[in-house]
Amino acid sequence: MTVNDDSFTNWKNREEIAESMIPIIGKLHRERDVTVLLHSRSLVNKSVVSILKTHRFARQIAGEELSVTDTLPFLQALTTLDLGPSQIDLGMLAATYKADERGLSVEEFTAEAVAGATGANKIECRQGRDVVLYGFGRIGRLVARLLIEKAGSGNGLRLRAIVVRGGGADDLVKRASLLRRDSIHGQFQGTITVDEANSTIVANGNEIKVIYANDPSEIDYTAYGIKDAILIDNTGKWRDREGLSNHLRPGVDKVVLTAPGKGDVPNIVHGVNHDMIKPDEQILSCASCTTNAIVPPLKAMEDEYGVVRGHVETVHSFTNDQNLLDNYHKSERRGRSAPLNMVITETGAASAVAKALPDLKAKITGSSIRVPVPDVSIAILNLQLARETTREEVLDHLREVSLTSPLKRQIDFTSAPDAVSNDFIGSRHASIVDAGATKVEGDNAILYLWYDNEFGYSCQVIRVVQYVSGVEYPTYPAPAV
Structure with missing residues (x-):
């Protein structure tokens, strides 16, 4: 047998193992609300090749490939345990087991590592929480995809309705089509049908009512069977407490803004200050994509x-706020053609740092350049530190943070020498250290x-919504603090 034959046989064996993992992962997710992760990357609804690629990616972070x-x-071992709702990271289990010197079996070690999610300790499945999307643009549709993807057993977040302005003939069909196909993020993973008679989009079995309204005051959500809902405002039309309070209609309990909040609206970056949200807070903001990145x-x-002190310069993809061709715009430079120019503009990300990190006394300044790419941006964070260090020490620190710290869902790490922006389309992390x-x-x-x-930010929005709804389940093994 040649070396090539050996490699191919090894690949087929790993394919078979990955294939055997899929029904186990699916059953845990559907029946017990358990999300199986690998170094913070969900393995739910992933293909055989995706599972193998996710294992291989560990090589870039940990220095060696992780095998199925x-x-x-x-x-x-997880299938033998009385598990409750949780997130369980197989990568962390394998890494901590390898470092453990007590001679425990895999079964014994696993039971100990996830003990907080088993037996008398486990969280009981909670009743599902209704979610309403107000606006259905770029972020709204990606948040919708994520909500549908995470429906699981149906005991988590449930997308019940979308509120939009009427768009004329075939409006519902056109909006369903935009959800089904995306030029950047690809096809929707599942099936979508349209019930025009009932103004409903059915996505992977989730019935989503499409409500037409020009203003929040026109809607009584209880008329649609919606109660205690979290409303996600994707329009950015209202950004202060007074404006966002208009959404607190019958059936709506909390409002989450997908743009920087103004005034006393809390700006939340999940992983950093989400645990500071007061239980009775009804209005909050997920800040901006750049704030979440830095x-x-x-x-x-x-x-x-x-x-x-520090300065952040963002090289940002163009957005719908800019013009396709030169035309009138309230902001002079943003009126120039987005796909033909680099456009200097402002960013509020630097000033928003103070809201998310109030203990940080350093002054952070910032500016931005919009460039002709449709998605994925890069923030260049230039810092003066309080002590001297080395490049190797900083990289080791950030690599470890991305693997084992409470920020591992926010910070990713790549050592790929040829990395470019397209490589990070669909990344679920807030930012990726190059x-x-x-x-x-x-x-x-x-x-x-x-x-x-777009997508990384939408994942951060979902994490905030999960937290305030009480369906953000703990991760095991617990990350190092």
Whole structure:
């Protein structure tokens, strides 16, 4: 047998193992509300090849490839336990087991590591929480995809309605089509049908009422059977407490804004300050995509080195706020053609840092350049640190943060030498540290942070909504603090 034959046989064996993992992962998700992760990446509804690629990606982070032969025993061990709703990271289980020197079996170690989610300790499945999307643009449709994807047993977040302005003939069909196909993020994973008679879109069995209204005051959500809902405002039309309070109609309990909030509206970056949300807070903001990209790594650097001052320059993909061709716009430069120009503009991300990290005393400034790409941006974070360090130390720190810290869902890490923006379309992290571009000299560190300003941000929005709804389940093994 040749070396090539050996490689192909190995590949087929790993394919078979990955295929055997799919029904186990699916059953845990549907029946017990357990989401199986691999280094913070969900394996739910993933194909055989996707599972193998996710295992291989661990090589970029941890330095060596993780094999399905390593993780399958832990997955099988989970099926023997009385698990409650939770998120369980097979990558972390395998890594911590390898470092454990007590000689426990995989079954014994797994039972101990996830004990908080089993038996008398487990969380009982909660009643599902209604969600309403107000607006159905770029972020609205991606949030809808994520809500449908995470429906699981039906005991989590349930997308019940979408509120839009009437668009004329075939409006419902056109909106369903936009949900079904996306030029950047690809096909919707599942089936979508339209019930025009009942103004309903049915996506993977989820019945979503489409409500036509020009103003929040026109809607009584209880008339549609909706109660205690979390409303996600994707329009950005109202950004202060007074304006957003208009959404607090019958059937709506909380309002989450997918844009920076103004005044006393809390700006929340999940992973950094989400645990500061008051239980009785009804109105909050998920800040901006750029704020979500820079605040987690800024916190990671502040915690380890201290930050004296910093500047962030974002090279940002163009958005619907800009003109396709030169035309009138209230902002002079944004009126120039987005796909033909680099456009200097402002960013509120730097000033929003103070809301998310009030303990950070360093002054952070920022600016932005819009460039002719439709998605994925990069933030260049230039920091003066409180102590001198080395490039190797900074990279080791950020790599470890991305693997084991409470920020591991926000910060990703890549050492790919040929990484470009398209590689990060669909990333579920708030930002991705580019190891190859990182520069450190003395007390100066320059971090290059990629982020999918559409999808990665939408994932952060969902995490905030899960948290305030009480369906954000704990992760095991627990990340290092």
